[in-house]
Amino acid sequence: MTARILDGNAISALLREELAVRAAALKARGITPCLAVILVGEDPASAVYVRNKVAGCEKTGLRSIKDVYPAAVDPAVVLARIAELNADPTVHGILVQLPLPKQFDADVVLEAIAPEKDVDGFHAENVGALMQGNPRFIPCTPYGVIKMLERGKVVLKGAEAVIVGRSNIVGKPMAMLLLAKSCTVTVCHSQSKDLAFHTRRADILVAAVGRARMITGDMIKPGATVIDVGINRTPEGKLCGDVDFESAKEVAGLITPVPGGVGPMTITMLLTNTLESAERTLK
Numbered sequence: 001m002t003a004r005i006l007d008g009n010a011i012s013a014l015l016r017e018e019l020a021v022r023a024a025a026l027k028a029r030g031i032t033p034c035l036a037v038i039l040v041g042e043d044p045a046s047a048v049y050v051r052n053k054v055a056g057c058e059k060t061g062l063r064s065i066k067d068v069y070p071a072a073v074d075p076a077v078v079l080a081r082i083a084e085l086n087a088d089p090t091v092h093g094i095l096v097q098l099p100l101p102k103q104f105d106a107d108v109v110l111e112a113i114a115p116e117k118d119v120d121g122f123h124a125e126n127v128g129a130l131m132q133g134n135p136r137f138i139p140c141t142p143y144g145v146i147k148m149l150e151r152g153k154v155v156l157k158g159a160e161a162v163i164v165g166r167s168n169i170v171g172k173p174m175a176m177l178l179l180a181k182s183c184t185v186t187v188c189h190s191q192s193k194d195l196a197f198h199t200r201r202a203d204i205l206v207a208a209v210g211r212a213r214m215i216t217g218d219m220i221k222p223g224a225t226v227i228d229v230g231i232n233r234t235p236e237g238k239l240c241g242d243v244d245f246e247s248a249k250e251v252a253g254l255i256t257p258v259p260g261g262v263g264p265m266t267i268t269m270l271l272t273n274t275l276e277s278a279e280r281t282l283k
């Protein structure tokens, strides 16, 4: 039997309807939720993500500010702009699209964003709050994964969750969130020995390594939930995930596609965090 598909576009559409209602309610109280997005350089994938973020704001009733800088910009210019946005009371969320060009220290940039406007949840203060089980903003991709698991009615309590990838953006926060949901969590990475030994034990497998189709059907426990966070391009230019969808869907019970899985959820959770930030100004 082939796996049931967890459709990120469909789940996103439902969540965004709820967000539009919340945005309208805020506007009625005189507050227009606003997200500021900073893009540095000409990376085509980043340009697409930023365009989708701005379009998502527009469709949901949020205001957006988009600042684009050339790849060679002096980091001081970007830091000065972040300081301005931090001080602007009409701006509720600020993000800097990653990756940044080489002359930037990404940590310095992320730490410059006011923690209460850090809707990506990447500031050290917000990372610490997440680790302590008291998150201010949950990083958007792992947040989207949790929402998809909830919509798919996946049992989390006591489940064996295996995450492949240990990035600050996905792997580490994903581990914290699944731990908070009472999963038993294993994080695998490039130095892990016998990766398939770990992945075959997973009731929930999250692939976030950035290597096209590296998780194949024989590495998956029959009936498992498989979440594909990867966004890769094949040599032919086709978008594909870290999971080999064709072989995996014959073994898994539930699976996310690429495109149309976790990606759209990332943007939906960014809108959620921005709205939440704007709502907090009323409290």
Ligand SMILES: Nc1nc2c(c(=O)[nH]1)N[C@@H](CN(C=O)c1ccc(C(=O)N[C@@H](CCC(=O)O)C(=O)O)cc1)CN2
Pocket: 045, 048, 049, 052, 095, 096, 097, 098, 099, 120, 140, 141, 169, 231, 239, 258, 259, 260, 261, 262, 263, 264, 265, 266, 267
């Ligand atoms: N500041 C941040 N930078 C980056 C983040 C992030 O959360 N914050 N995550 C990724 C990129 N990303 C969001 O920024 C992102 C990636 C993919 C998608 C998406 O919708 N993907 C589509 C396919 C889109 C395409 O055609 O290429 C899909 O999977 O269906 C949204 C957001 C790194 N940087």
